[in-house]
Amino acid sequence: MTRLSGWGRTPAANASVVAPSSEDELAELLARGPLCARGLGRSYGDAAQLAGGTVVDLTGLDEIGPIDESGAVTLGAGASIDDLLALSLPQGWFVPVTPGTRQVTMGGALAADVHGKNHHRDGSFATHVESLRLVTPQGVFDLSTEVDPDLFWATAGGMGLTGIVTRVRLRLLRVESDVVLVDTDRFDDLDAVMAAMVEGDERYRYSVAWVDCTARGARTGRAVLTRGDHAPAGARAPRAPRPGRLGVPIVAPSGLLNPLSVRAFNEAWFRRAPRHAREVPHSLGSFFHPLDGVADWNRLYGPRGFVQYQFVVPDAAGETVRLAVERLARSGLVSFLAVLKRFGPGDPAPLSFPMAGWTLALDLPVGAASLPEELDALDELVIGAGGRVYLAKDARLAPATVAAMYPRLEEWRAVRERVDPDGVLVSDLARRLHLVGR
């Protein structure tokens, strides 16, 4: 038995971990009993663990095929974005969508249908997947948006519960350099940054704002907005991002990230940013994956761990973002980083998180007595606005709330039922949120 937890280091579970190296082995495992797929363990909660059961570690399926002239490449489900970039960037190809870390596998990226700073222009991960191979208890399927689109879209954002992805064919993005030219703007309140994003995001491929949720009064929601696009060809050929050199060797004592230290961090972050800067070159790593520079940064939150709360609300409900930020500032709960971004339209996947509108992500240390109720209250606010919470980040939603946030849940269950009638594919997240038959 191996002890597993999500990136938020909570809740823990012991499971037997097996690492199959072929589809035949996977099919055998599926025939044997309940199991759950796991990649690099970057989902924050309990999506990639199954207490007392079998967890299939897929990081061994990490082969990467040749990149054809159109930028399409076939990868094993266990290959990470980091692995891919090491190979593809020197040839002038970048991933079409990347989350805030390179340490995610293709299978994980698809299962969570991850998004990046370019969602408003380019959509989420699954949009760029040409086809995929899925091993289910009912056999192996090669899927695309043309071949069995229902199962394809149920798998995108399906949290690994429709089968085990073994291969994806991904369309990459042509880039001429390994540099992003970034415009930075600082805003003293939330309304100003949101207005600037509405007005100007379309001009940029990438856009994201960091919001200070610890500032009180008139400065509540002050923000630093960074937007940019890949730089044209430079003097040297693009190089892969370098691995980070810093690390957190031990679990920090709980309370290291407390209201005081988090407030100080936010203050420094805000002051460090220039009021306005134009076309400043950033490396791909520092722009897309700043936290990858510090290995195991989740240990900073101490033994109790932390939760990430990420919600999206429709464009018309931008007010909800302000209410949430104010509520948090009032409650005295502090978020180490709050990230605000605009989404473009969602894809056809019934459980995919993004929808056109605003998304805010908060990192909150576990331990504050009022945190569980505060987040339950935010759930109500989000549901009232027609929004939802990101399952890949979740470790605390209630089953009824999920059903209200994801109205197409039944439709997804019906597709799932077809390939897994006996409920072999399961996870602690699925059990906790009653996503699959109990």
Add this chain to the structure above:
Amino acid sequence: MENAFGQPQSVVVLGGTSDIARAIVRKLCAARAEVVVLAGRDPRRLAEAAREAEEYGATRTEVVEVDAGDPASAGPAVAAAFDAVGGPVDLVIVAVGALGDQSTFEDDPAEAARMITVNMTWPVVALTAVRTRLLAQGHGRILVLTSVAAVRVRRSMYLYAGAKAGLDRLCQGMSDSLAGTGVRLQLVRPGFVRTKMTSGQKEAPFTTGPNEVAEYVVRGLSTNAPVIWSPPVLRYLFMVVRHLPAALWRRVADL
């Protein structure tokens, strides 16, 4: 499954009619608890506690009748409770215990044996069965209600407090044995709590009600504190109390 704050969806309570256990269950049901199984002796009071759990949000409750005077009944009761949940059990609360007025029975060897059985032997037999089951599940939490009285035993209740002390120390070892297994055991050491068990007793300083204890317990589920004191100040008070000279202790204990 329990969430990031240690809030369970399925709960088994051994000693389900205890006032403190009921207060904890009310809070858990208001949070995420769906299935609650209550084991205890009195069918009428079990039914009442079950009804209360449903009022506070449980979608299903079951009761298991068991007498903590018979250690042989502990294993089957645990098995029946887990079967009644019918899936993973996220939290087991051990709240079995008996206090009474010791001056009325302290000369009766049979009563002395019964006090040790109810307050220590039965809970230990039950915990042994619970531990095995939770280890197989790969996750789960155990809350064991002892008492600050177990930290320094008073002459007016040495049978109760001595038995609780045995349970308390044994659980500290069991808790350590579970490190790294996904299963966690937490001790709850309340001070004097106004309940049916203590009715008629003289109140001590820092007396609380069951709801206040439950408040600290729910908080403790999220912090994973190995010992949950209620109120928390007792932790520091008893650091002092446990080292008082016996002559001084005899005097302050009866205050």
